[in-house]
Amino acid sequence: MADPKARAQLAGAMTATESWLRKHRLIYTGATRHPFILTIRDGTIDLSAFKTWLEQDFGFLRSFAAFVGSVLVKAWKESDDRADEEVILACLAALNDEFAWFKKESLKRDINLSEVVPQNATAGYSRFLESLMRPEVEYTVAITALWLIEAVYHESFAHCLEEGTKTPLELREACERWGNEGFGSYCNTLKKIADRRLEMGSEEVSKKAEVGFLRVLEYEVEFWNMVCPPHRTAAVTEGSTSER
Numbered sequence: 001m002a003d004p005k006a007r008a009q010l011a012g013a014m015t016a017t018e019s020w021l022r023k024h025r026l027i028y029t030g031a032t033r034h035p036f037i038l039t040i041r042d043g044t045i046d047l048s049a050f051k052t053w054l055e056q057d058f059g060f061l062r063s064f065a066a067f068v069g070s071v072l073v074k075a076w077k078e079s080d081d082r083a084d085e086e087v088i089l090a091c092l093a094a095l096n097d098e099f100a101w102f103k104k105e106s107l108k109r110d111i112n113l114s115e116v117v118p119q120n121a122t123a124g125y126s127r128f129l130e131s132l133m134r135p136e137v138e139y140t141v142a143i144t145a146l147w148l149i150e151a152v153y154h155e156s157f158a159h160c161l162e163e164g165t166k167t168p169l170e171l172r173e174a175c176e177r178w179g180n181e182g183f184g185s186y187c188n189t190l191k192k193i194a195d196r197r198l199e200m201g202s203e204e205v206s207k208k209a210e211v212g213f214l215r216v217l218e219y220e221v222e223f224w225n226m227v228c229p230p231h232r233t234a235a236v237t238e239g240s241t242s243e244r
């Protein structure tokens, strides 16, 4: 069905991103409720896993910053709304702050970030981001991926801040960085941009954006799995900690 309006009517009041979140709920939950996050939330986190996450996420961040820069270029060239550029620019500014935070945290934990070698999951994710930076990749596809990458972190870390959780004090700052309400509103703004673009775009672009959506979730799960391999946490997901 090529007509976007007819597509929207068929889906009722649901936006494209909402219908994908529903359709791909299983993998979305896998990405936002990963055992790594659950162990932060219940206070049983293995601090060496947290250290690995710090090291690898810093590496990811370098590619992510380049990707966000490429989304800004696409917005400048293709967007129907100049306000999009301001949202993406704010994201780049926040990333500058994020780099400083990673450096501060690594100093506290005796990590030499310049010596860290990207593991397969980080390198694979970076290659995927690089593929999205190509000029022929549509702005709509790229902004949808950007929204989801940010939203997965927001949903994951916000889960560790809910009432009654046992998130260790020393990890609260990390959780607040992505789990705070301001970050949540920024994710919502990105979601609205993605939906606006998806609504006005072709069926073909929408399909590409959905493929990108799924790939982001797969890479996010792989990223968490690298930090906290499933075999080590099988017992946690089964409700016991005896195998850890």
Ligand SMILES: Cc1ncc(CN)c(N)n1
Binding pocket: 057, 060, 061, 064, 149, 150, 152, 153, 220, 223
């Ligand atoms: C792997 C990953 N995914 C998402 C984010 C949030 N920018 C992050 N820092 N790292």
